[in-house]
Amino acid sequence: MKMKKFVNPLPVPPLIKPFNKTKSLTSYKVTMREGRHKFDKSLPPAIIWGYNGIYPGPTFEVRKNERVEVHWINQLPRDQFLPVDTTILPPEQQKVPTGISIVHLHGGKTRPEFDGYPTAWYSRDLEFVGPEFVTDVFQYDNNQRPTGLMYHDHTFAITRLNVYAGLFGTYFIRGKEEDKLNLPKGKFELPINIHDLSLNPDGTLFYPDQPDPNPSGIVPSVVPEFFGEFMSVNGKLYPFLDVEPRKYRFRIVNICNSRFLSMRLTSGQPFIQIGTDGGLLKKPVKVEQLILGPAERADVILDFSQFKGKSITLTNNANSPFPDGDPVNNNTSVIMQFRVTLPLSRKDKSEIPNQLSKFKFFKESEAVRIRDITLDETLDQFGRLLLLLNNTPFDKKPITETPELNTIEIWRFINLTEDTHPMHIHLVQFQILYRQKFDVELFEGTGELEFTSGRIPPDPNERGFKDTVRANPDEVTAVIARFGPFSGLYVYHCHILEHEDYEMMRPFEVVDEDEE
Structure with a gap:
């Protein structure tokens, strides 16, 4: 199939409006539902799944520290219209329809019950709910640096299908620091x-x-x-x-x-x-x-x-x-x-300032622990490619990563595969410390980590806060983060959705010693 290029004007997703706003809470309703969407002016409309039935979903624009509540309503059809592999579904998902969903605010500092844990899914009208389900009304404190986040489906073993079908959108947090800069707006x-x-x-x-x-x-x-x-x-x-x-x-x-x-x-x-x-x-x-x-x-x-x-x-x-x-x-x-065909509507007074933001880099000496996580490639019982973290499937107990609340840790992703994996840690915004080449054969044979290069610093455009990092083959990628401000159950995973859906994801639990 051949498609003509540059015949469709770029659409801009609409801004979502709250249905209620008080001094202390801004409330939104978003309905996940089937819709029709034209990917090209020459094509008929196609079935999609979208937030409010559109592809991509509407854009949120909120202020730093603005408390937001979103009622994520599932009105999806009973079953996913794309091909579902039932062999990778856990037992509790094999008994329910596949039109289930849970929303994750990617990059958000979110309480665990509102983070979109993969097994906290729910079906239309809450007829079926997953083992970790708490609610479909999520609260976001937005107590973090202003940035561009995204929200998307995060359902265990079918994220790749739900996101591909259209369940994704943009979420902007605005703040005073950015307001003072004269950026294009x-x-x-x-x-x-x-x-x-x-x-x-x-x-x-x-x-x-x-x-x-x-x-x-x-x-x-x-x-x-x-x-x-x-x-x-x-x-x-x-x-x-x-x-x-x-x-x-x-x-x-x-x-x-x-x-x-x-x-x-x-x-x-x-x-x-x-x-x-x-x-x-x-x-x-x-x-x-x-x-x-x-x-x-x-x-x-x-x-x-x-x-x-x-x-x-x-x-x-x-x-x-x-x-x-x-x-x-x-x-x-x-x-x-x-x-570049439009006339200048008014003089461009926007600027690119030399100084954008002030923040501190974490020091390695502040870390209370270094955790090593291997990225592993093997075959499943059917001879299919299976990617794992620390050679461990998602649901294997116990949870091995248990950082203490508000402590700083270094996580080193040791990539033993041939491909780069975008590694995402929920809850935190980390900083990249370095990448470093190592002897893969020696490590696979003995477990000994012998570096074959010096430390490669992050690229200049990576020297800020990140929630997803490219972990390259034959390299150790080290990141540093403060695990807070909430305790509870979260996940980290590869963000290649086909990998995440099939076991390249593990839980971690932020432990509050005062609660124990």
């Missing part, structure tokens, strides 16, 4: 949700029902990764955006299931990155090539003032799987186009 600030997808000839979403080859013979069967045939932004294939010759702020999210993005602009201009997953950097960073793994975000400014009358394409050249898999093709090497 209003219509000059836009979310850019990049998602690869495949379509059937009738324009409906295609998701494979088995890997190729399929040693198990099981259909439907989980696939090791999913790489879509086409690139979409905010729900449209290869859109274009008409812009003025001035500065714009783009909040870029990689919402692909498995695909990494390595992006450039055909104009040769740099991305001026001002923020990461966890908010503003200390200073702006010029980035020629912007790499984002699934769930990573970049807050960037693009200056079109020197490109009046020009068309600039946002390109991608990341191999799949990353970094050494198949190269991009004509469909996956381009994402969208900026057309």
